Amino acid sequence: MTDAASKNPNTDLSQALNPHGSAWVGANAGAGKTYILVSRLVRLMLDGVAPEKLLCLTYTRAAAAEMQGRLFDLLAEWALLDDATLSQEITQRLGAPVDDSVLTQARILFARALETPGGLRVQTIHGFCESLLKRFPLEAGLSPHFDLMDDQEARSLEAGLIADLLLNAQHAERAAAMAVLTRALAENDVMSLGRQIIAERDSFDPRRAQDNLHVLARAMQLDSLRDADGTLPDAASLINAATAHFTPIARAAIDWFESGGTNDQAQAARLAQFLARHDTDAETAWPYLRAVFFTGQGKPRAKLYTKDRAAENPELAAAFDAASGDMAQLDERLKALANYHLTAALYVFAAALLGNYQAEKTRRAVLDYHDLVAMTNRLLAGQGAAQWVLFKIDNGLEHILVDEAQDTSPAQWQVITALAEAFFDDAGLAAQNDRPRTIFAVGDEKQSIFSFQGADPGGFERQRLYFEKAVSAIGGQFSYVRMIKSWRSAPQILAAIDLVFAGEETRKGVTAGNEIMTHEAERETAIGHVEFWPPLATPRDKDGLEAWQIPDTAPVSGRSKLAGQIAEKISTLLADAKQNITAGDILVLVRKRDAFVAELTRALKRRHINVAGADRMVLLQQLAVADMLAALDVALNPTDDMALAIFLRSPLGGLDEDALFQLAHYRTGSLWQAVQDALQDKKQDKKDDAPQDALRRAHARLDWLRQNSDFLSPYELLAQFLGAQGGHKLLSQRLGPEIDDPLGELLRLALAYEARHAASLQGFVHWLRQGSQDIKRDMEAGGSAVRIMTVHGAKGLEAPIVFLPDTCRPALRQGGSGERVQFDASTDAAGGGMPLWRAATDLRDSHNAAQAEAAKQAAIEEEKRLLYVAMTRARDRLYIAGWLQKGLSDAPADSWYALAAAGLSDTHRPSLAG
Numbered sequence: 001m002t003d004a005a006s007k008n009p010n011t012d013l014s015q016a017l018n019p020h021g022s023a024w025v026g027a028n029a030g031a032g033k034t035y036i037l038v039s040r041l042v043r044l045m046l047d048g049v050a051p052e053k054l055l056c057l058t059y060t061r062a063a064a065a066e067m068q069g070r071l072f073d074l075l076a077e078w079a080l081l082d083d084a085t086l087s088q089e090i091t092q093r094l095g096a097p098v099d100d101s102v103l104t105q106a107r108i109l110f111a112r113a114l115e116t117p118g119g120l121r122v123q124t125i126h127g128f129c130e131s132l133l134k135r136f137p138l139e140a141g142l143s144p145h146f147d148l149m150d151d152q153e154a155r156s157l158e159a160g161l162i163a164d165l166l167l168n169a170q171h172a173e174r175a176a177a178m179a180v181l182t183r184a185l186a187e188n189d190v191m192s193l194g195r196q197i198i199a200e201r202d203s204f205d206p207r208r209a210q211d212n213l214h215v216l217a218r219a220m221q222l223d224s225l226r227d228a229d230g231t232l233p234d235a236a237s238l239i240n241a242a243t244a245h246f247t248p249i250a251r252a253a254i255d256w257f258e259s260g261g262t263n264d265q266a267q268a269a270r271l272a273q274f275l276a277r278h279d280t281d282a283e284t285a286w287p288y289l290r291a292v293f294f295t296g297q298g299k300p301r302a303k304l305y306t307k308d309r310a311a312e313n314p315e316l317a318a319a320f321d322a323a324s325g326d327m328a329q330l331d332e333r334l335k336a337l338a339n340y341h342l343t344a345a346l347y348v349f350a351a352a353l354l355g356n357y358q359a360e361k362t363r364r365a366v367l368d369y370h371d372l373v374a375m376t377n378r379l380l381a382g383q384g385a386a387q388w389v390l391f392k393i394d395n396g397l398e399h400i401l402v403d404e405a406q407d408t409s410p411a412q413w414q415v416i417t418a419l420a421e422a423f424f425d426d427a428g429l430a431a432q433n434d435r436p437r438t439i440f441a442v443g444d445e446k447q448s449i450f451s452f453q454g455a456d457p458g459g460f461e462r463q464r465l466y467f468e469k470a471v472s473a474i475g476g477q478f479s480y481v482r483m484i485k486s487w488r489s490a491p492q493i494l495a496a497i498d499l500v501f502a503g504e505e506t507r508k509g510v511t512a513g514n515e516i517m518t519h520e521a522e523r524e525t526a527i528g529h530v531e532f533w534p535p536l537a538t539p540r541d542k543d544g545l546e547a548w549q550i551p552d553t554a555p556v557s558g559r560s561k562l563a564g565q566i567a568e569k570i571s572t573l574l575a576d577a578k579q580n581i582t583a584g585d586i587l588v589l590v591r592k593r594d595a596f597v598a599e600l601t602r603a604l605k606r607r608h609i610n611v612a613g614a615d616r617m618v619l620l621q622q623l624a625v626a627d628m629l630a631a632l633d634v635a636l637n638p639t640d641d642m643a644l645a646i647f648l649r650s651p652l653g654g655l656d657e658d659a660l661f662q663l664a665h666y667r668t669g670s671l672w673q674a675v676q677d678a679l680q681d682k683k684q685d686k687k688d689d690a691p692q693d694a695l696r697r698a699h700a701r702l703d704w705l706r707q708n709s710d711f712l713s714p715y716e717l718l719a720q721f722l723g724a725q726g727g728h729k730l731l732s733q734r735l736g737p738e739i740d741d742p743l744g745e746l747l748r749l750a751l752a753y754e755a756r757h758a759a760s761l762q763g764f765v766h767w768l769r770q771g772s773q774d775i776k777r778d779m780e781a782g783g784s785a786v787r788i789m790t791v792h793g794a795k796g797l798e799a800p801i802v803f804l805p806d807t808c809r810p811a812l813r814q815g816g817s818g819e820r821v822q823f824d825a826s827t828d829a830a831g832g833g834m835p836l837w838r839a840a841t842d843l844r845d846s847h848n849a850a851q852a853e854a855a856k857q858a859a860i861e862e863e864k865r866l867l868y869v870a871m872t873r874a875r876d877r878l879y880i881a882g883w884l885q886k887g888l889s890d891a892p893a894d895s896w897y898a899l900a901a902a903g904l905s906d907t908h909r910p911s912l913a914g
Contacts, residue, residue: 014095016040016442019047020435021477024464025442026512028519029872030488030798033442034063037403038070040440041122043094044399045109046102049435051116055397057125057416059404063796067403068122075110125412129372132379132393139385140375143365152749153756154368155195155771161356162194165349177348180341185820193820197350198357200821202374202411203835204350212834213344216824220336220847235334239282242330243289249319250275250289256316260309267292267305286334293327298842300328336845342837346821350835364756373411380418390422398437405443405463409454413463424470436476439467445512449792449866451858457865461512485520486872488798490528493878494519497871500903501864509861510868526876532904533881535808535891536561558883559596562805566881567603570786573801574609583610587799588788589870591806593617597788600805610785615793617742617775620768624731624739625746627652628718631727632765635705638672645671651734652727653698663695675699701725713759715750722747745775791870802874807896808882811863824851860894867896880904 016023017040027033037056045051058064078086086106087098096102113120121128130148137144149157166187169178181190197204217223217232225233233241250271257268270292277285295301304324310317361367367375380386400420402408408416416439423437441463448457464480471478486494501507501517511517536558566588573581590597593616604611619625627650633643645664648655655663667674679692679699704725708717722728722743731739753764776793787799823833838855839848871878882897884890891897 013039015479016440016481016483017043017094017096018477018479019044019049019438021479022436022438022467022471023440023479023481024467025440025481025483026460027442027444027483028486029444029447029869030486031444031483032487033403033444034067034070035487036442036483037401038067038074039093040401041071042074042109043096045112046090046094046096046105047435048105049398051113051120052118053396053398054121054401055128055399055419056120056122056401057128057403058122059124059407060796061124061127063403064122064124064127068120071120071122072110072113075113078106079108079110125408125415126369126372129376129415132376132389133367133372136379136385136389136392139389140379142367142375145365147364147366148372149361149366149368150752151774152752152768152771153366156767157360158195158198158357159191159770161353161360162191165194165353165356166190169352171352173348174352177345180345181349184342189820193346194349194353196819196821197346197353199370200823200835201350201354201357201370203823203833204347204354206347206351206354209347209351213340213347216343216834216836217340219824220340220845222333222336222340225333225337232337232340235286235337236282238330238333238337239286242326243278243282246289246323246326247275247278249316249323253316253320256309256313257305259312260306263303264306264309289327290331293324294331300324332845335839335843336847338843339837339839339845339848342839343835346835346837373409373415377411377414377418380415390418393419398435400439402439402441402443405441406445406448406457406460407443407450407453407455408459408463410456410459411454413459417463417466420467420470424474438476439471441467446510446517446865446868447795447872449795449862449869451862457509457861484518485522487522488875489519489521489872490523490526490876491521492528492530493871493874493876494521494528496530496878496904497868500871500900501868502903506864506899506903508864509858510864529877530904531877531879532900533565533879535882535884535897536565537884537889538886540887557886560599562881562883563596563599563603566600566803566805566879567607567609569879570604570609571607581801582784583786584783585800586786586803587794587797587801587873588786588803588805589791589794589873590788591791591809591866593790596806600788604786612783612785612787615776615787615789619742619745619749619775622739622742623650624735625742627731628722628727628743628746629765629768631702631705631721632709632761634672634702635709636762636765638702638706639670641671644675647702648675648695648698651730652701654694654730655698659694701727709761713750713754714761714764715747715754717761718747718750741775791866794873795869798873798875800875801877801879802870803879803881804870804896805881805883807880807900808884808888808891809895810892811860811894811896822851822855863894863896864899867899870896 013036015021016025016036019040023040025033025036027036041054041056044054056064056067058067078089081089083103086103090096090098090102090106123131133140133142133146137146165174166178166182169175181193185193222232225238227233254268254271254275257264257271270288274285274288274292277288293301293304304320305317361371379389397419400416402416420439423439441460443460445457445460448455448460451457468478468480489497498517498519501510504514507514507517538558539556570583570586573579573586574583588600601611620629627647630643630646630650631652633640634647638644641664645660647653648660648663649657663674663678664671675695678695701721705717705721708720712720722731728739728743731743749768750764753767757763757767789797820838821835822838824836836848836851838852839845841852844852880897880900882891882895891901
């Protein structure tokens with residue numbers, strides 16, 4: 001929220017800031033959630049609440065730091081104001097009655113906040129849980145000196161345990177489960193599956209596995225197939241039983257089909273293949289019989305036979321018609337049985353993996369971020385020690401405030417609920433006679449976009465109803481406040497947002513109860529601007545050319561054209577001195593960090609426009625890091641020709657393409673031997689004459705790495721190579737200052753590795769590659785460069801000018817489609833989402849397909865909320881654009897572009913340009 005907000009607050013603030021009542025605030029984007037939270041904190045302290053009795057939980061560390069900064073800035077300012085000005089400030093911001101005692105209290109709040117023992121508790125939910133577990137480790141069953149794993153260490157541990165299970169599944173049940181899974185997955189997919197299981201470990205409780213599988217069998221209608229012992233049949237038994245009566249018909253039909261046309265003869269061939277295998281291997285035979293009745297896409301064939309076949313033998317035609325229903329039922333049962341066994345194997349794999357993961361963490365005395373919340377819930381929900389912990393906490397806790405409540409996961413709500421329950425029991429009620437204890441939350445279900453981290457948009461409303469009932473039961477005050485006024489965006493931008501989400505179907509899953517979306521602009525006189533650009537097509541490959549012919553001109557993709565168009569528009573905006581626009585005022589929001597980000601970055605740099613680059617990068621994909629790892633690989637194993645070639649072509653090696661070709665193409669042994677020979681002038685043929693100076697310098701650097709790799713720790717080796725040996729200078733000269741962040745992270749990881757492992761270079765390189773370390777760059781402030789960010793990364797940020805270029809992507813390609821676990825709440829014996837195998841589309845039984853469809857609809861709804869978040873980042877200008885994939889003439893129906901086009905019709909668009 002801008003500073004203007006402090007001069008003229010929303011009228012709804014009076015209820016939200018009432019220190020004697022709990023409140024739930026649903027605030028539109030730009031309504032000033034941080035402003036409201038800071039104001040409530042101050043109002044509570046003015047009412048006499050000690051700062052140490054307040055707990056404010058935020059979603060990110062950046063949000064916690066911003067809130068604390070704003071709070072201290074406000075209190076520091078108040079400490080120096082004269083009586084009249086301070087009285088006016090308190091009245092306008094808080095609506096609180098002011099007398100001399102209030103003024104005195106306001107002036108000392110800054111000192112009280114600074115002197116609070118342990119500091120003000122404005123922290124993330126994970127930070128709070130960590131501090132609680134550090135305070136009560138024995139009660140939580142933890143080592144008093146436990147450590148928190150970072151992402152790199154956690155991913156390295158996960159990779160090692162998953163690989164170990166793949167290689168050493170010696171237990172019979174475990175080996176059988178792994179065999180089932182590896183038949184359905186590639187090795188890399190098993191690794192991804194294992195990581196997903198660890199991330200979703202709460203759903204894989206082994207105590208619930210059998211109950212859930214029994215419920216799943218009933219939902220899949222498999223129970224009727226069990227024998228007297230309750231055992232399900234195998235696939236071969238099902239096939240033999242269902243096709244026994246059809247086998248004679250199939251034999252008789254072969255000649256009947258062969259005398260027909262091409263399609264009939266194809267049916268005869270399929271039947272012959274089925275009969276040839278049926279007696280020996282029913283499972284191998286079934287695909288051929290299935291192809292008789294179903295297409296390659298799994299749909300029933302429109303015609304099993306041609307008209308002349310039916311006329312020749314009506315009895316056989318009728319028999320095939322009758323068998324089609326039986327085959328459809330068999331196909332459904334076989335799919336259900338396969339998916340049931342895959343789900344059961346999933347549980348066995350999960351039990352083994354999670355058991356090993358927990359055991360290894362216990363051995364190392366470490367926790368991961370998920371454990372912080374899970375262990376805190378266990379601590380607060382247990383018997384005996386839990387009561388003592390809650391007593392110690394609640395004795396010093398009177399008010400709980402929750403920021404970004406729409407992104408709080410069910411497990412995190414469980415922590416908050418356990419802390420707040422004492423507010424509403426008999427003892428808590430007695431303690432509230434003098435001053436009520438309150439719960440306060442602010443959020444916006446329209447901005448719930450972190451389902452991959454457990455956020456549930458419906459949880460915001462469920463928790464409101466829960467706390468409203470709890471507060472009302474003890475006669476307390478509970479207010480539900482809706483704040484629709486935006487302090488951020490100009491009226492034209494807010495009008496565009498309301499138009500895009502005006503349709504009932506578009507609002508579905510975005511607003512609570514599908515209520516109509518309404519925004520009001522505080523900046524009523526501001527002139528906003530919305531442009532809706534036509535999508536740029538990607539030309540098809542030129543027709544009329546043979547496969548070996550090269551077109552005269554290379555086609556330019558729509559993506560490349562759009563990158564150039566946006567860069568040109570930005571250049572025009574920056575060149576207009578009257579508008580006083582800087583590069584830091586511009587924010588480009590994308591859906592994924594893909595090739596478009598690189599193309600736009602290049603287009604901006606060609607126009608000499610400062611660009612900050614992407615907001616997050618994968619460490620191992622950065623060129624500087626890849627070059628460094630290639631150098632380390634050669635130091636460890638000089639005969640690694642690929643690593644040596646990469647090193648020689650990198651800035652660290654300095655050879656050009658021709659020099660490397662001359663060196664490598666004519667060699668008779670390894671590339672390392674060719675380097676040695678070239679340096680010793682053993683080869684006199686000019687074809688092998690590589691530039692000696694560059695090669696000698698490259699060899700000297702490698703020689704230094706090889707000689708020191710056994711004597712220096714990984715950090716010391718990297719630091720000296722980049723510093724004294726000139727590695728950083730060489731990389732910077734070619735790749736620019738962008739190398740500083742990734743190389744700094746590489747050095748940090750080297751130190752982190754040495755803190756927990758033996759200082760081995762081989763071990764460090766292996767550990768590094770097992771993880772997938774991301775670098776999140778600080779993009780909070782625009783600075784003097786164009787920012788390119790994902791919408792998720794830009795949550796909570798704003799910019800005067802926002803471009804949305806990636807709007808033609810189908811919603812269903814976003815997130816989760818490649819995951820092999822889905823969650824089936826309808827079949828969970830314990831009331832949460834039961835893990836269920838997500839089969840490929842053509843292998844889904846009806847129950848699996850229904851759950852996949854539900855997940856698909858949830859993903860579509862989140863995509864619409866993501867569009868809302870993207871549009872509401874803009875203050876003054878919003879540009880909506882997109883490019884089409886090859887062969888498409890219009891944007892997909894579920895894309896952002898289509899949603900925006902439906903709302904921003906031609907009749908409305910002129911009113912959006914200020």
